[in-house]
Amino acid sequence: MVRLSVAVIGGRLLGFPTANLTLYDELCPKTGVYAVTVEHDSAHYKGVANIGYSPTFENGQFGVEVHLLDFDETIYDQPIRLNFVHRLRDEKKFSGPASLAAQIKQDIEKARELLSRE
Numbered sequence: 686m687v688r689l690s691v692a693v694i695g696g697r698l699l700g701f702p703t704a705n706l707t708l709y710d711e712l713c714p715k716t717g718v719y720a721v722t723v724e725h726d727s728a729h730y731k732g733v734a735n736i737g738y739s740p741t742f743e744n745g746q747f748g749v750e751v752h753l754l755d756f757d758e759t760i761y762d763q764p765i766r767l768n769f770v771h772r773l774r775d776e777k778k779f780s781g782p783a784s785l786a787a788q789i790k791q792d793i794e795k796a797r798e799l800l801s802r803e
Contacts, residue, residue, distance in 0.1 A: 701789050703735075703750040704760060706767075713749065718773045720796035722803070723753055724766040730756050731800045733792050734767060740778035741785050752789075754797065771799050 716737035723730045734751040738744075751767060773792055779785040 700786055701752045703752050706749040714769050716776045718792050719769045720771040720773055720799045722768045733796045737776035
């Protein structure tokens, strides 16, 4: 497991709110998209995490963000724990927000399928 702390909940731009995370002296898997489980406040959730540089938006900053499935709470500055279960794909640049959002929908469905077997 990788221990992370939520810095902010961000970007509803794509229709998928995420917890944008700050690493605290932790090892990090290689860049890409992952099916994950998330522990928060003694509860367990399923999610999709992105590790990388957000090439579609060309900001060049390394980040870790996670979209928790079926979750609608505010968790600013609260610790969470991610468990990386399955690597879904490499990080890639999309032609724009619409094509990225379509891929995220596919990633979520794939993660739901894989995590339902766990």
